[in-house]
Amino acid sequence: IPLERTRNFSIIAHIDHGKSTLADRLLEITGTISPGEGNKQVLDRLQVEQERGITVKAQTASLFYTHNGEEYLLNLIDTPGHVDFSYEVSRSLQACQGVVLLVDANKGVQAQTVANFFLAFTSDLAIVSVVNKIDLKNADPDRAIAQMQRLFDCDPDKVCRISAKLGTNVQSVLTAVIEDIPPPSQCRRDEPLRALIFDSWFDRYKGCVPLVAVVDGQLAAGDVIVSSQSGQSYEVREVGLLRPQETPATQLCAGQVGYLHANIRTATEAQVGDTLYLKGQSVTPLAGFRRAKPMVYAGVYPMDQSQVPNLRSAIERLTLNDSSVSVQVESSAALGQGWRLGFLGLLHMDVFTQRLQQEYDSEVVVTSPSVPYKAKIFGAKNIKKYRGDEIEINGPAQFPDVMIVSEFMEPMVMGTIITPDAYFGAVQALVMERRGHQSEATNIDNERIMVRATMPLSEVVVDFYDELKSLTSGYASFDYEDAGYETTNLSKLVILLNGEPVEELSLIVHTSRARSIGRAVCARLAESIPRQMFSVAIQAAVGGKILARADVKALKKDVLAKCYGGDISRKMKLLKRQAEGKRRMKRIANIDIPRETFVKVLKR
Ligand code: GTP
Numbered sequence: 001i002p003l004e005r006t007r008n009f010s011i012i013a014h015i016d017h018g019k020s021t022l023a024d025r026l027l028e029i030t031g032t033i034s035p036g037e038g039n040k041q042v043l044d045r046l047q048v049e050q051e052r053g054i055t056v057k058a059q060t061a062s063l064f065y066t067h068n069g070e071e072y073l074l075n076l077i078d079t080p081g082h083v084d085f086s087y088e089v090s091r092s093l094q095a096c097q098g099v100v101l102l103v104d105a106n107k108g109v110q111a112q113t114v115a116n117f118f119l120a121f122t123s124d125l126a127i128v129s130v131v132n133k134i135d136l137k138n139a140d141p142d143r144a145i146a147q148m149q150r151l152f153d154c155d156p157d158k159v160c161r162i163s164a165k166l167g168t169n170v171q172s173v174l175t176a177v178i179e180d181i182p183p184p185s186q187c188r189r190d191e192p193l194r195a196l197i198f199d200s201w202f203d204r205y206k207g208c209v210p211l212v213a214v215v216d217g218q219l220a221a222g223d224v225i226v227s228s229q230s231g232q233s234y235e236v237r238e239v240g241l242l243r244p245q246e247t248p249a250t251q252l253c254a255g256q257v258g259y260l261h262a263n264i265r266t267a268t269e270a271q272v273g274d275t276l277y278l279k280g281q282s283v284t285p286l287a288g289f290r291r292a293k294p295m296v297y298a299g300v301y302p303m304d305q306s307q308v309p310n311l312r313s314a315i316e317r318l319t320l321n322d323s324s325v326s327v328q329v330e331s332s333a334a335l336g337q338g339w340r341l342g343f344l345g346l347l348h349m350d351v352f353t354q355r356l357q358q359e360y361d362s363e364v365v366v367t368s369p370s371v372p373y374k375a376k377i378f379g380a381k382n383i384k385k386y387r388g389d390e391i392e393i394n395g396p397a398q399f400p401d402v403m404i405v406s407e408f409m410e411p412m413v414m415g416t417i418i419t420p421d422a423y424f425g426a427v428q429a430l431v432m433e434r435r436g437h438q439s440e441a442t443n444i445d446n447e448r449i450m451v452r453a454t455m456p457l458s459e460v461v462v463d464f465y466d467e468l469k470s471l472t473s474g475y476a477s478f479d480y481e482d483a484g485y486e487t488t489n490l491s492k493l494v495i496l497l498n499g500e501p502v503e504e505l506s507l508i509v510h511t512s513r514a515r516s517i518g519r520a521v522c523a524r525l526a527e528s529i530p531r532q533m534f535s536v537a538i539q540a541a542v543g544g545k546i547l548a549r550a551d552v553k554a555l556k557k558d559v560l561a562k563c564y565g566g567d568i569s570r571k572m573k574l575l576k577r578q579a580e581g582k583r584r585m586k587r588i589a590n591i592d593i594p595r596e597t598f599v600k601v602l603k604r
Pocket residue numbers: 013014015016017018019020021022041053054055080081082132133134135136162163164165166
């Protein structure tokens with residue numbers, strides 16, 4: 001199929017607006033899969049996607065469709081719907097010339113619709129606007145279209161009105177894709193091969209399977225390809241299209257999207273963003289992708305230390321499939337050996353840890369998340385430990401002595417919140433409370449307002465979204481994009497038990513929050529530390545100054561009290577049981593603290 005009759009496009013939408021359902025219908029209409037009841041989100045392959053109903057990894061399908069008597073090749077490049085995966089969204093968009101912007105007729109434009117629109121708009125992509133779910137009783141497509149016109153400046157007469165569920169008008173989406181999205185005309189078939197790897201997965205038998213967008217030339221079985229990044233070469237065994245199962249083809253030409261098998265053993269050998277070319281031909285590599293940087297860190301520990309090897313292999317398997325997760329070994333006196341993992345965002349962390357539980361089949365402890373702070377150090381050149389004058393702080397253990405810090409910085413995000421008018425005041429108050437600055441408020445129609453605000457990421461990662469939802473009875477939507485770093489004031493909040501600092505309980509906090517967070521942590525500890533033979537003082541301090549305190553009262557726990565004069569073997573048994581209990585505890589300042597206490601306090 002010639003380039004003029006090839007289209008590469010993605011569907012972008014807010015979560016639950018029906019992207020996967022529309023993809024299923026497109027697959028059916030084009031005869032890629034046969035219609036039937038069973039076609040529920042065919043492209044959502046992973047178990048967690050099916051369970052949570054969200055798309056995590058981008059999946060792709062090639063469709064053949066006849067329009068005005070001519071056959072077209074339409075490459076549908078599926079993108080994940082959520083903000084945390086905007087790295088994968090922008091990656092997928094790089095292989096496209098246009099997008100289908102899908103909006104629920106009932107819910108209207110939501111925060112992710114706006115964020116995704118900006119991603120597509122700034123990438124200069126053609127936009128096909130679609131309103132979905134017109135079959136719903138409360139559907140108000142005119143209102144959704146008015147919002148789209150206002151925010152995205154689209155032509156209201158060109159918006160397709162469909163029901164992806166029933167299949168109504170879905171054909172009109174294909175027509176618009178063909179008529180309004182340009183072919184990949186920058187591709188040249190008579191030039192030497194250049195193929196961009198934009199996704200990959202691992203197959204137990206075939207190794208790493210890259211998904212490529214062929215930009216120039218062609219690729220066929222028998223070719224010897226070279227990775228621009230590693231310089232390693234491979235013989236291609238098979239090329240093909242995803243329909244959506246792997247379907248072998250004789251070749252892949254410029255403008256097409258497909259997979260290849262080449263006995264590539266590990267994901268690191270063929271990384272996303274790499275350019276493949278034919279051995280012996282020299283080409284300029286294509287612009288790759290900026291690596292996604294983890295923005296949310298958390299410790300992951302097995303419930304039981306004997307499970308360390310199992311958890312390690314589960315983490316290794318999963319990171320093979322998701323290279324955006326960063327992994328570092330970490331150990332804690334209270335929780336034992338574990339890992340510090342870095343994620344792109346909170347949902348990414350949830351999805352990954354859920355997949356980990358499923359893979360590994362046992363409980364893991366995930367500690368409360370933190371964000372990467374930075375500090376500028378005075379005269380760092382003279383201090384051996386610091387190589388540059390700026391350091392990154394990924395946890396309390398790395399917190400430097402404030403005496404040598406000239407400036408602290410924290411990661412910021414630009415948040416988009418869309419809320420019904422009635423909750424506008426409450427939303428503004430929440431944003432302020434979370435140290436945010438509102439930069440704009442726009443009416444998107446006479447009932448809804450869009451608020452844009454810069455906020456510290458650290459304030460967003462702890463239950464901001466949950467609070468926003470409960471404040472607005474579930475009506476507000478939220479999304480964010482990266483907004484760089486800003487100067488801030490940070491403190492290390494140290495927790496002391498009977499005067500002794502407990503490293504694993506300490507936290508990095510904004511200085512203005514130290515006291516209130518200190519109080520909350522002390523109260524939580526006082527509830528969960530079991531009473532001892534003596535009283536325990538729990539204190540929170542910053543730089544030696546005590547900010548909060550709670551106490552656990554003494555308890556005279558004499559297990560033998562009940563069996564005075566009784567028989568000796570019963571006494572021995574009780575003492576033995578008590579000793580066993582002790583072994584599971586950690587001793588700090590003479591206080592026995594069960595592992596569960598740490599788990600309870602450190603867990604999210
Ligand atoms: P993510 O992959 O998580 O971003 O969600 P999605 O946008 O792919 O949404 P999905 O296709 O999973 O649809 C969400 C829900 O809306 C499902 O329960 C669908 O059955 C339903 N739905 C999708 N399209 C329609 C439609 O046209 N009409 C009605 N009534 N329901 C629809």
